Amino acid sequence: MNDKNIIDAVTIKINKYLVDNKGDNSPVVLYKTPDELRGLINIKITEEGIAENTFLELVDLYLKYAVRTGNSQFLNQLYAGFNLPAFIGEIITTVTNTSMYTYEVAPVATVIEQEMIHLMNSYTGYTEGDGIFVTGGSNANLVALFSARNRISPNCRFYGISPNLKLTAFINENAHYSFETAANIIGIGSKSIIKIKSNPDGSMCCKSLVIAIIESIEKGETPFFVGATCGTTLLGAYDSLDEIAIICKKYNLWLHADGSFGGSIILSNTYKAVMNGIELADSFAWNPHKLMNIPLICSVLLFKKKGILESNLTDLNTDYIYHDINNSVDSGKKSIQCGRRVDAVKLWFAWKYFGTLGYERRIDNIINLAIYAEEIVSNKKNYELVAKRQSFSVCFRIIPEDALDINEYNLKIRELLRKNGSAIINYGYIGNKLVLRLITSNGEMIKNDIDHFFEHLDNVILSI
Numbered sequence: 001m002n003d004k005n006i007i008d009a010v011t012i013k014i015n016k017y018l019v020d021n022k023g024d025n026s027p028v029v030l031y032k033t034p035d036e037l038r039g040l041i042n043i044k045i046t047e048e049g050i051a052e053n054t055f056l057e058l059v060d061l062y063l064k065y066a067v068r069t070g071n072s073q074f075l076n077q078l079y080a081g082f083n084l085p086a087f088i089g090e091i092i093t094t095v096t097n098t099s100m101y102t103y104e105v106a107p108v109a110t111v112i113e114q115e116m117i118h119l120m121n122s123y124t125g126y127t128e129g130d131g132i133f134v135t136g137g138s139n140a141n142l143v144a145l146f147s148a149r150n151r152i153s154p155n156c157r158f159y160g161i162s163p164n165l166k167l168t169a170f171i172n173e174n175a176h177y178s179f180e181t182a183a184n185i186i187g188i189g190s191k192s193i194i195k196i197k198s199n200p201d202g203s204m205c206c207k208s209l210v211i212a213i214i215e216s217i218e219k220g221e222t223p224f225f226v227g228a229t230c231g232t233t234l235l236g237a238y239d240s241l242d243e244i245a246i247i248c249k250k251y252n253l254w255l256h257a258d259g260s261f262g263g264s265i266i267l268s269n270t271y272k273a274v275m276n277g278i279e280l281a282d283s284f285a286w287n288p289h290k291l292m293n294i295p296l297i298c299s300v301l302l303f304k305k306k307g308i309l310e311s312n313l314t315d316l317n318t319d320y321i322y323h324d325i326n327n328s329v330d331s332g333k334k335s336i337q338c339g340r341r342v343d344a345v346k347l348w349f350a351w352k353y354f355g356t357l358g359y360e361r362r363i364d365n366i367i368n369l370a371i372y373a374e375e376i377v378s379n380k381k382n383y384e385l386v387a388k389r390q391s392f393s394v395c396f397r398i399i400p401e402d403a404l405d406i407n408e409y410n411l412k413i414r415e416l417l418r419k420n421g422s423a424i425i426n427y428g429y430i431g432n433k434l435v436l437r438l439i440t441s442n443g444e445m446i447k448n449d450i451d452h453f454f455e456h457l458d459n460v461i462l463s464i
Contacts, residue, residue, distance in 0.1 A: 078261045113331060114329070129305070133340070226248055
């Protein structure tokens with residue numbers, strides 16, 4: 001194959017794909033069943049390689065049938081949109097293909113990651129803070145829980161958890177499932193995660209948290225961690241960090257703020273009040289691959305105090321990687337990974353391109369779009385706003401005049417939207433009500449895109 005020919009051809013295809021994404025008539029997905037896809041694309045790997053033209057056909061097919069997450073009608077997940085400078089950063093990262101364990105092999109990336117950690121900590125108020133890029137919000141929650149375990153029981157790093165020590169951690173009942181997985185991995189067991197009931201708005205009930213902590217202590221257990229959620233996945237609710245911080249200080253518990261979804265609201269001077277108290281948290285998970293539109297994966301775990309990440313690790317006697325000349329800057333000594341992808345560079349390119357004010361405007365825009373969508377739902381006949389909007393998530397349903405099962409009716413609407421390619425939104429349950437969840441997470445969207453969504457939705461409703 002001729003590398004230049006392939007690069008030129010693929011560049012043209014990608015450019016067309018991106019242009020089509022911005023077209024009003026471009027479907028979000030050309031839906032096919034798994035069996036249909038296997039019939040359309042030769043998925044199997046063969047003994048012999050393939051010709052250049054066949055390779056390029058596969059590129060076309062992949063782009064043709066992939067979900068267009070950059071399309072303005074992709075309102076389904078907590079990530080969406082296309083970010084040009086970050087995309088360029090992703091290409092540069094792949095072309096240079098290095099690992100983030102030593103300054104020796106990643107000099108520019110190392111100083112960029114340090115700058116990104118410093119910048120992000122300037123928003124949290126961690127004046128002596130630290131942090132590291134990790135492989136997603138779930139991994140950030142794992143490392144935070146792992147760090148809190150090591151603080152309460154330092155020797156467990158070497159000898160494991162004492163059978164006489166029953167550790168307990170507390171989360172919002174609406175928190176991400178990754179906390180239970182993390183508890184399983186670090187050896188305290190998923191049943192050590194105690195779910196605290198939420199207030200009607202979806203935030204953690206602090207009174208119930210105190211009761212649960214006291215009950216745990218009375219059982220002879222050792223409470224050690226509270227995971228507060230900054231943006232629940234369905235309602236976009238924020239736990240009260242300042243109130244929880246007071247409780248954590250009283251009982252000597254590690255406070256972790258899981259801002260994997262909604263942490264980027266901290267960039268907005270207009271809307272960041274929901275993050276009040278973040279400076280009191282011991283750690284903070286922040287995913288720029290969500291509301292900052294950085295290509296997956298781009299996740300950061302920040303710490304209030306330096307030295308915690310290094311103290312988590314027990315054996316770095318690896319002189320074939322780490323040399324004394326770079327000890328002060330080798331980021332691998334803070335990571336539970338060895339090989340670690342360069343994810344800071346794409347964030348750096350985007351932040352340099354838009355600037356801090358540009359990113360504040362982008363966050364304000366997607367909040368304002370959610371407000372606009374909420375107003376439309378509130379004023380439409382047969383539409384029910386099931387929960388008051390709190391941030392980027394609008395939960396609603398359609399109330400038909402003649403449907404026997406409202407949940408089934410709304411699920412049918414959602415599936416018709418998805419399979420005809422006009423728009424994709426998600427759904428979930430509030431109590432026993434199935435709700436349609438519209439997420440505004442694409443920083444490039446405008447009000448006209450929200451209008452188009454409701455036009456698509458109304459057309460589907462009329463077709464039933």
